[in-house]
Amino acid sequence: MNSVFDELYDKYHHDVFQFLFYMVKNREMAEDLVQEVYIRVLKAYDRFEGKSSEKTWLFSIAKNVAIDHFRKQKGWKQRLLESFDMSAREVRDDQPLPEDLALQSEEIQMMYRCLDQCTVDQRMVIIMRYIHELTITETAEALSWTESKVKTTQHRALKTLKKLMEEMIEKEGMTSEKVTVKR
Amino acid sequence: MKKSQLSDKQLEEILGRMPKIKDHRDPRDIYQNIAHRVEKRRMPAWVIPSAALAAVLFLAFILSPGLMGVNHSADKSIDSNSASDAKSSMEMDTATRDDAAKESGDEQENTLMMDATDKEQKAKDFRALDDTNKYSDLTALYNEEIAGDNIQALTYSIPDDNMQVNIPVTVTVSANENENWFDRYTQTMDQLKEEEWGLSEFYPLDGTISYDEESKAILMNLEEDHIYRYGNSSVLLLEAMEENYKEYGADWVKFNTNSKSGADLSNYGETHQLKIAPYQKGSRAYYLFNPTGERKSYIVPVKGKFNSISDAFAQMRNNIESHRLKASIPKDLELEGVESKDNPKLLIVDIKNIRLLNENFLPNLEAILLTAKDFGYDAVKIENAGTEKLGPFNLNEPIQVPVAPNKKNIE
Numbered sequence: 114m115n116s117v118f119d120e121l122y123d124k125y126h127h128d129v130f131q132f133l134f135y136m137v138k139n140r141e142m143a144e145d146l147v148q149e150v151y152i153r154v155l156k157a158y159d160r161f162e163g164k165s166s167e168k169t170w171l172f173s174i175a176k177n178v179a180i181d182h183f184r185k186q187k188g189w190k191q192r193l194l195e196s197f198d199m200s201a202r203e204v205r206d207d208q209p210l211p212e213d214l215a216l217q218s219e220e221i222q223m224m225y226r227c228l229d230q231c232t233v234d235q236r237m238v239i240i241m242r243y244i245h246e247l248t249i250t251e252t253a254e255a256l257s258w259t260e261s262k263v264k265t266t267q268h269r270a271l272k273t274l275k276k277l278m279e280e281m282i283e284k285e286g287m288t289s290e291k292v293t294v295k296r
Numbered sequence: 297m298k299k300s301q302l303s304d305k306q307l308e309e310i311l312g313r314m315p316k317i318k319d320h321r322d323p324r325d326i327y328q329n330i331a332h333r334v335e336k337r338r339m340p341a342w343v344i345p346s347a348a349l350a351a352v353l354f355l356a357f358i359l360s361p362g363l364m365g366v367n368h369s370a371d372k373s374i375d376s377n378s379a380s381d382a383k384s385s386m387e388m389d390t391a392t393r394d395d396a397a398k399e400s401g402d403e404q405e406n407t408l409m410m411d412a413t414d415k416e417q418k419a420k421d422f423r424a425l426d427d428t429n430k431y432s433d434l435t436a437l438y439n440e441e442i443a444g445d446n447i448q449a450l451t452y453s454i455p456d457d458n459m460q461v462n463i464p465v466t467v468t469v470s471a472n473e474n475e476n477w478f479d480r481y482t483q484t485m486d487q488l489k490e491e492e493w494g495l496s497e498f499y500p501l502d503g504t505i506s507y508d509e510e511s512k513a514i515l516m517n518l519e520e521d522h523i524y525r526y527g528n529s530s531v532l533l534l535e536a537m538e539e540n541y542k543e544y545g546a547d548w549v550k551f552n553t554n555s556k557s558g559a560d561l562s563n564y565g566e567t568h569q570l571k572i573a574p575y576q577k578g579s580r581a582y583y584l585f586n587p588t589g590e591r592k593s594y595i596v597p598v599k600g601k602f603n604s605i606s607d608a609f610a611q612m613r614n615n616i617e618s619h620r621l622k623a624s625i626p627k628d629l630e631l632e633g634v635e636s637k638d639n640p641k642l643l644i645v646d647i648k649n650i651r652l653l654n655e656n657f658l659p660n661l662e663a664i665l666l667t668a669k670d671f672g673y674d675a676v677k678i679e680n681a682g683t684e685k686l687g688p689f690n691l692n693e694p695i696q697v698p699v700a701p702n703k704k705n706i707e
Binding site: 148217 | 301302304307308310311312313314315316317318319321323326327329330331333334458459496525526528565617
């Protein structure tokens with residue numbers, strides 16, 4: 114095997130895979146996409162200048178691969194309209210939860226479903242910041258954004274998630290004591 | 297009614313507990329799956345003969361009607377003529393390929409070489425446009441191509457297939473006197489064939505456009521569910537609007553959603569208006585760009601701050617990997633751009649290490665011409681090109697800069 118591949122696999126494979134999984138929410142798809150990330154990385158590795166950290170560079174490639182994947186799925190206009198149409202913002206219950214999520218608590222499952230309803234930008238920031246615990250600076254680097262844009266998007270994403278989670282709790286009810294319920 | 301309230305902290309805490317997802321595959325299997333695409337392979341032995349054969353068949357196809365025309369008697373010798381023609385062109389072609397192979401170690405050299413498929417593609421493009429137009433093989437649009445026919449060139453910014461780079465594409469339309477530029481420009485958007493050209497579907501825009509003379513503003517009215525709320529599309533929209541209307545005299549682009557001021561433009565948030573930056577001379581350097589699977593390059597401007605055209609030329613020697621933009625001046629070609637002492641509108645490009653330029657240099661030359669145009673020059677004189685003629689250009693004379701980049705046909 115290729116030594117660069119070995120090194121990257123050891124250091125980042127699960128991170129990149131997990132990021133793609135939460136972006137596309139499908140294990141098989143994430144498996145294909147993580148391979149595409151390696152192809153792009155290995156082709157460009159010699160020219161990697163180290164201006165950003167290796168980790169944020171990999172995340173930035175993973176982000177591009179995910180965006181390209183969305184774009185290729187259908188005509189991009191059509192896809193964007195279908196998957197993110199705010200007017201049809203009903204949380205979709207029809208998709209079965211993947212195995213990895215099925216055994217999790219109710220609120221985690223809800224959060225997983227709510228993530229669908231964020232814009233792609235918001236979802237990327239949420240996944241990087243809270244699931245991968247990247248710093249604001251790292252996230253900005255990976256997304257080629259300014260730090261203030263990361264902060265704004267993060268703020269909006271949390272607001273969206275809060276609204277969606279609350280709506281879902283209203284609708285489905287939840288027993289968890291962690292959620293404050295006011296009358 | 298019950299109302300639950302979640303704090304940011306609680307949300308963050310839930311997100312922090314999302315399960316770790318692992319790829320259970322063996323790394324060796326993963327590598328197996330990608331190895332064929334990342335390991336450098338030698339070109340199989342059959343590739344070159346096949347390319348030559350394709351070129352032979354193609355040449356035979358385009359030559360045979362000509363031969364038929366000359367030899368009205370149409371006897372059997374026609375067949376042997378075309379066969380021997382084909383044979384000799386195959387030999388020539390193979391020779392070219394061999395030369396190319398010798399220099400394949402040098403990336404810059406490679407850009408100066410042309411292979412059979414390139415020739416084939418160029419010949420196709422050539423026929424598709426206009427047989428009598430000596431510039432039809434070139435990427436940019438030249439003055440002579442639109443002279444005298446009341447033809448107007450319209451340039452549109454179109455995102456590449458990865459939605460990263462806006463590429464200016466120029467189409468020509470007959471100028472109808474009853475129509476103003478703005479209407480003609482807007483209406484022609486419907487006719488653009490972005491996907492056929494290897495680019496992203498972008499026009500017509502997802503909204504209506506009008507012009508307000510008084511405020512010198514382009515008004516863009518969007519529907520509630522417009523597509524620029526997501527991802528990179530808003531960045532590309534704003535760039536495209538700025539580029540499209542930069543010479544129109546508009547100062548602003550104003551956004552409405554269902555006739556109410558403001559629009560949600562993903563990366564920018566709620567936006568009411570955008571100031572169109574006045575066009576700045578000498579702020580663009582041109583690079584080469586090939587969309588996935590396209591052999592013919594687009595010539596694409598990248599904005600920057602340059603002290604002089606030499607400064608821009610220096611930048612044009614480097615690839616911009618992140619955006620798949622390729623250097624437009626080969627690293628091993630030393631050249632210097634100096635303003636003519638007699639004519640401030642003439643740029644003299646002096647090639648320092650004298651070498652023989654051939655037709656494969658044309659895209660690079662066009663990038664130089666377009667950059668010169670951006671710096672306000674009307675013409676470019678190439679010194680020490682080692683040849684008097686390059687494509688349609690007589691190098692003993694100054695070359696007029698193009699009208700606009702990347703011409704395409706919409707008929």
